[in-house]
Amino acid sequence: MKLIYFNGEVRAELIRLVLVQGGIEFEDFRFEFKDWPKIKAEGGFPFTQVPVLEVNGQKICQSRAIARYAARLAGLAGKNLEEEALADMYVSAIDDDVLENFWKCAYFEQDPEKKAELQKKFKEETVPKFLRNLDRLYESSGGDYLLGNSLTYADLAYYRMIKTVSGLVGDVSSDRLKSLYQRVAALPKIAHWEETKPKPAF
Amino acid sequence: MKLIYFNGEVRAELIRLVLVQGGIEFEDFRFEFKDWPKIKAEGGFPFTQVPVLEVNGQKICQSRAIARYAARLAGLAGKNLEEEALADMYVSAIDDDVLENFWKCAYFEQDPEKKAELQKKFKEETVPKFLRNLDRLYESSGGDYLLGNSLTYADLAYYRMIKTVSGLVGDVSSDRLKSLYQRVAALPKIAHWEETKPKPAF
Numbered sequence A, B: 001m002k003l004i005y006f007n008g009e010v011r012a013e014l015i016r017l018v019l020v021q022g023g024i025e026f027e028d029f030r031f032e033f034k035d036w037p038k039i040k041a042e043g044g045f046p047f048t049q050v051p052v053l054e055v056n057g058q059k060i061c062q063s064r065a066i067a068r069y070a071a072r073l074a075g076l077a078g079k080n081l082e083e084e085a086l087a088d089m090y091v092s093a094i095d096d097d098v099l100e101n102f103w104k105c106a107y108f109e110q111d112p113e114k115k116a117e118l119q120k121k122f123k124e125e126t127v128p129k130f131l132r133n134l135d136r137l138y139e140s141s142g143g144d145y146l147l148g149n150s151l152t153y154a155d156l157a158y159y160r161m162i163k164t165v166s167g168l169v170g171d172v173s174s175d176r177l178k179s180l181y182q183r184v185a186a187l188p189k190i191a192h193w194e195e196t197k198p199k200p201a202f
Helices: A013-021 A033-043 A063-074 A081-108 A112-141 A153-169 A175-185 A188-196 B013-021 B033-043 B063-074 B081-108 B112-141 B153-169 B175-185 B188-196
Strands: A002-006 A027-031 A052-055 A058-061 B002-006 B027-031 B052-055 B058-061
Touching (some): A002 A013, A013 A153, A013 A188, A052 A063, A058 A063, A058 B081, A063 A081, A063 A153, A063 B081, A081 A112, A081 A153, A081 B058, A081 B063, A112 A153, A112 A175, A153 A175, A175 A188, B002 B013, B002 B033, B013 B153, B013 B188, B058 B063, B063 B081, B063 B153, B081 B112, B112 B175, B175 B188
Parallel strands (some): A002 A027
Antiparallel strands (some): A002 A052, A052 A058
């Protein structure tokens, strides 16, 4: 299979982490922004967006649909329908409630005053509120991972989120959530990926 | 199971349609905006958001995670992992590329000039571009439904999207997509739901 995305992490890195942790071979096809018009014209992409995963001649887009598909192939989606729904819930909440706000306040907002205001809200309200909820849910799972005793792609999404936002918000996780981060970071395949992955343009 | 949401359709109606079409009994618990602080305080909701689906003592939030879970229970998620990924792709694209922009330009933007500008873009660019892609994909599926010959929750999401946006954008689907809409609208359980559903506050 072939993962097609910019030479960046934003909407593709969780997919890469899931494939890496699952030991699933994939072509990590990256291209530069300047080549997007050409790639797009040739690509036959479902909604003219990337990331796209090409698999068995089929092109799948929408980053969360791809990440979930990869997680199911990798055995990282949860052990039954309820667990899978909960893992999806975590990944969606991380994306919608945290990361989408992060891209906005870190990159997309151009007005310096508005940007500062959005960043303040993100640091002081959005992230702490989210992590309080996450910490409570993690505690109640009673295991090493968000869903209990098995690693799922929700844990990878949490790890990825902290890597993304910590430069802006600092060290804000509880000790319990820090241990989750460290547990994921110490997974041999993930650690190896972080050491050897291509340097992204963004 | 119990679906908890405002007395509205926005982020819960696709879930309801999936449960209805799947013949899955559920308590359609609705509350008014003024009662949200009380409901929230008592709810023990994962991320203090609704919709929430209570099932087997578990509370699941994030509308797409719930819709997918319901679709899998209902046999409306696709017949294999690839089909499930494609159905997820359609549902995510409909939500992110169309409906999120609709809520913004129809409700959230308060400045009249900006609102008019956003609505113009939504009508003249966002929706036509999306429907062109969808029509091409539907044509290539070669069947009565977006994924070929079996109804999935992607078809319900398309139907729901058109019901939502057509008041603003008018009658813009291709004849082929109109037939899909009509095919979904004519499903006896869906038609019965539309006739008998509670009148929403929004």
